[in-house]
Amino acid sequence: MIVTEPSHDRALDAAASRAHSNRPPAIEAVGLTKRYGDVEALAGLDLVAPAGQVTAVLGPNGAGKTTFVKAVATLLRPDRGSLHVVGIDAITHPQQIRRVIGLAGQNAAVEPALTGRENLVMVARLFGHRRAAARAAADSVLAEIGLTDDADRPVRGYSGGMRRRLDLGASLVGAPRLLLLDEPTTGLDPRTRLELWGSIRALVRGGTDVLLTTQYLEEADQLADHVVIIDHGRSIATGSPTELKARAGRDVVDVRVRHAADLGRTADLLAPLSSDAPHLDPPARRITVPVADGTARLTDAVRAITADGIELDDIGLRRPTLDEVFLALTAHDA
Amino acid sequence: MNTTNTTNTITAPDHPPTALATAGAYASRTIRQFARTPQLLVVGALTSVMFLLIFRYVFGGAIDTGAIAYVDFLIPALAAAAGLFSSGATGVAEDADSGLFDRLRSLPVPRAAVLLGRSLADTALVMWSVVVTIVVGFAVGFRIGGGPLEALAAFGLCVLFAAAFSWLMIYLGLISGTAQAAQGISFSVFPLIFVSSAYVPVESMPGWLQPVAEHQPVTAMVGAVRALTIDADAAMVLGHSTSWFVVRALLWSVVILAVFATLSTRRFARGG
Numbered sequence A: 001m002i003v004t005e006p007s008h009d010r011a012l013d014a015a016a017s018r019a020h021s022n023r024p025p026a027i028e029a030v031g032l033t034k035r036y037g038d039v040e041a042l043a044g045l046d047l048v049a050p051a052g053q054v055t056a057v058l059g060p061n062g063a064g065k066t067t068f069v070k071a072v073a074t075l076l077r078p079d080r081g082s083l084h085v086v087g088i089d090a091i092t093h094p095q096q097i098r099r100v101i102g103l104a105g106q107n108a109a110v111e112p113a114l115t116g117r118e119n120l121v122m123v124a125r126l127f128g129h130r131r132a133a134a135r136a137a138a139d140s141v142l143a144e145i146g147l148t149d150d151a152d153r154p155v156r157g158y159s160g161g162m163r164r165r166l167d168l169g170a171s172l173v174g175a176p177r178l179l180l181l182d183e184p185t186t187g188l189d190p191r192t193r194l195e196l197w198g199s200i201r202a203l204v205r206g207g208t209d210v211l212l213t214t215q216y217l218e219e220a221d222q223l224a225d226h227v228v229i230i231d232h233g234r235s236i237a238t239g240s241p242t243e244l245k246a247r248a249g250r251d252v253v254d255v256r257v258r259h260a261a262d263l264g265r266t267a268d269l270l271a272p273l274s275s276d277a278p279h280l281d282p283p284a285r286r287i288t289v290p291v292a293d294g295t296a297r298l299t300d301a302v303r304a305i306t307a308d309g310i311e312l313d314d315i316g317l318r319r320p321t322l323d324e325v326f327l328a329l330t331a332h333d334a
Numbered sequence B: 001m002n003t004t005n006t007t008n009t010i011t012a013p014d015h016p017p018t019a020l021a022t023a024g025a026y027a028s029r030t031i032r033q034f035a036r037t038p039q040l041l042v043v044g045a046l047t048s049v050m051f052l053l054i055f056r057y058v059f060g061g062a063i064d065t066g067a068i069a070y071v072d073f074l075i076p077a078l079a080a081a082a083g084l085f086s087s088g089a090t091g092v093a094e095d096a097d098s099g100l101f102d103r104l105r106s107l108p109v110p111r112a113a114v115l116l117g118r119s120l121a122d123t124a125l126v127m128w129s130v131v132v133t134i135v136v137g138f139a140v141g142f143r144i145g146g147g148p149l150e151a152l153a154a155f156g157l158c159v160l161f162a163a164a165f166s167w168l169m170i171y172l173g174l175i176s177g178t179a180q181a182a183q184g185i186s187f188s189v190f191p192l193i194f195v196s197s198a199y200v201p202v203e204s205m206p207g208w209l210q211p212v213a214e215h216q217p218v219t220a221m222v223g224a225v226r227a228l229t230i231d232a233d234a235a236m237v238l239g240h241s242t243s244w245f246v247v248r249a250l251l252w253s254v255v256i257l258a259v260f261a262t263l264s265t266r267r268f269a270r271g272g
Ligand SMILES: Nc1ncnc2c1ncn2[C@@H]1O[C@H](COP(=O)(O)OP(=O)(O)OP(=O)(O)O)[C@@H](O)[C@H]1O
Pocket: A036, A037, A039, A040, A041, A059, A060, A061, A062, A063, A064, A065, A066, A067, A068, A106, A215, B272
């Protein structure tokens, strides 16, 4: 496995604010399997989420992300393998795990008929807070997720983003050491997603370890120190976002044609440059193709396209995005 | 968003919640949900009142209940069997579906106590429609023939029956998966109500059906409440003594409660 270097200021902040370098990993899974009938949701998953970091589990639909989160949250028992959460054996001591985790599942599990505050107080009580402490915890979390002004309105009047934030808040009222977020921003518009990212970053600064799952590479890139890409219930790549991008190795020739009608012909011209097929993005009139010898292939591309008289808006060479790394690694799905 | 970090001010609780706190938190959330969802309050009570009015005025004239006025025969039945019309199964399926159950299972709660909270809330909702039905019942001629203590005992039995049936409904909700399925499955208990002495005397049924109707729980429960609310002379018509009904009703309630509370609690604790 690649050793992760914290690559963001945020990670350095976080590291500085916690002087516990000898803490056990937040999560350590070895050979985890879980079968549903014919489907192996987890097929021998090995995964380490280091302490003091944000770990993103990245994978396409059905990769096993939710199954893994449920195993960590003690909602299901793996068929085989070992699973330790903050050093505690999750299979033999689930009740101890429940005292140190906070879970925000894939659906926002908040009650529409109750106010935001009532939702939080209920969960705080269920964490074990006494009445007064539960109210104080709710107040503090409401401020943190920016919902103080809406705290006494019924949740049925909240927007999707507010519900998500409240759900995130509900996972915080017990002051967990490890926060589990299953696709926290799915279904949110870009602005709301940014807001939620802000909330998650603030938590990390406060010293909470976070495991989040996502289908968005950008999200992993923005939030995580450590990324684990899983597919078909197995880990297929792990490292920091920078490392994973470097690992794909190849640069990308990125072309935007002026007229959508030219897309097909341009793709044909680019095809000989690479062993991989060009990737078309018709709405953006873009074509991308990963290449081994970047500058030389860019020159070839420019030559071939100009010789053909196709008009371009843009052409360039760039490092791959995590999206492209992801697609390359999970290519057998496509 | 200007997020000032305040998590540090919350400290993790020293102890997990007690069984009582757990059941209380889930019950009070669910009761508040009912109280703020007018459809739930109105639909539950309205179904019961509708049955009352239809049976009282449409079918009642054709049903011969001997020395007992039909309305006095009917109201105890509606009150005793109200739990079988509960929307509890749907509510449970919704809570499972919304992710609430996953959250609850991820918390350090005594898992066996969670559904007790649900049962308390569902029982309260059923008793609300029972009270509305009794009030409307008085308006359409229902009269209590026995003493006040007996009436109180009858009401207490109704609460017990509602609690027992709430566990049956919780179990149906847990096994059904979706709210729609739960609603469908809830209808499967209707034969229990109709093939009983709830709306018509058992003697009016075909011979082969009578033993079934005679020995099933709803007949015992309805009989117990009737025996306690009509006057002693009329009670002779019921065919058995008050204690005969009450003992059987208590036994049935305990059995239903024990079986379905155990099944439901196991299923919830095991997880999805
Ligand atoms: N309760 C279940 N019963 C049967 N199959 C299941 C169950 N839960 C998950 N699966 C199957 O296990 C596989 C992994 O599912 P999982 O929900 O973990 O994927 P995921 O990575 O979270 O996907 P998504 O991005 O869609 O949320 C899928 O093929 C899914 O159909």
